Amino acid sequence: MVVSSSPDQSQEARLEHHRHPAGKRALVTGGGRGIGRVIARDLTRAGVHVTILGRTAQSLSDAVAAGDACAFAVADVTDATALEAAVRTAEAAGPIDILVNNAGHAETGPAKRLERGLFDRMIAVNLTAAFEAIRLVLPGMLARGRGRIITIASTAGLTGYPYVAAYCAAKHGVVGLTRALAKEVATSGVTINAVCPGFTETDLVAGSIETIVAKTGRTPDAALADLTRSMPIGRLIRPEEVAHAVLWLASDEAAAVTGLALPIAGGEIA
Structure with a gap:
């Protein structure tokens, strides 16, 4: 199906830095x-x-x-x-x-x-x-x-x-x-x-954090820190x-x- x-006219504005x-x-x-x-x-x-x-x-x-x-x-x-x-x-x-x-x-x-x-x-x-x-x-x-x-x-x-x-x-x-x-x-x-x-700010990563919390008893902040520890940028994408x-x-x-x-x-x- x-x-x-x-789409609304407001959504039709082109992103000029790319040619489509x-x-x-x-x-x-x-x-x-x-x-x-x-x-x-x-x-x-x-x-x-x-x-x-x-x-x-x-x-x-x-x-x-x-x-x-x-x-x-x-x-x-x-x-x-x-x-x-x-x-x-x-x-x-x-x-x-x-x-x-x-x-x-x-x-x-x-x-x-x-x-x-x-x-x-x-x-x-x-x-x-x-x-x-x-x-x-x-x-x-x-x-x-x-x-x-x-x-x-x-x-x-x-x-x-x-x-x-x-x-x-x-x-x-x-x-x-x-x-x-x-x-x-x-x-x-x-x-x-x-x-x-x-690791990106999505439902998938949110689910991973919930799993870590459930399995380890860590806080959500600690679980998030585990996911971002390997990322030099220091945050989720x-x-x-x-x-x-x-x-x-x-x-x-x-x-x-x-x-x-x-x-x-x-x-x-x-």
Whole structure:
């Protein structure tokens, strides 16, 4: 299902420091909240027609009503049939020029209790779903000779963290997929990149803090300090900082940038 709405005039102001020609269309998965919604908002304000995709119609509808996107599609990215139906419906209104694979999820557990089910879930939502979305839009981009594919990976795709081995494996897979495909289509006019945020102010990190508090008895402030200790910047990353990187990679100025796994991590990956 895809539902459209016209954004408020106040949301149509262009971000002049990036060139996004009128008529470009983007699909942002996991676009109803967190980083995905901020990415959708900034692309919309840059003049791009943005469709957001996710599992919860209410949050998607709220984002469209607020002018942060132009349309929404309801689908679980781990359901290949539903994902394809949503993408094809979105494409019926016009070809997708920009794909942002943002949907993702992390589950924790010690190595000695790592279960196959958890591992499979992490691969499915963080890696396979990104592959499926790329598989659906890439042929059209190649045929038109232009396109931008940006996957939100993680610093967990560039290094290891304890208790999230399956998540790290999936995000490393995303980075490898990005680099391989980028080289394969480098002369096509299609760029393929990954953005790798560190700990970011999102529901995901809030959940991690709650888990630390529940398991260790530490205060929320102490748990937050644990997460930021490895970050030279001394604070969490803001969703807007991730969105700015995506906006640049999606722009005409980044036509020569492909195969990049860009850390937005306050110096953690240096």
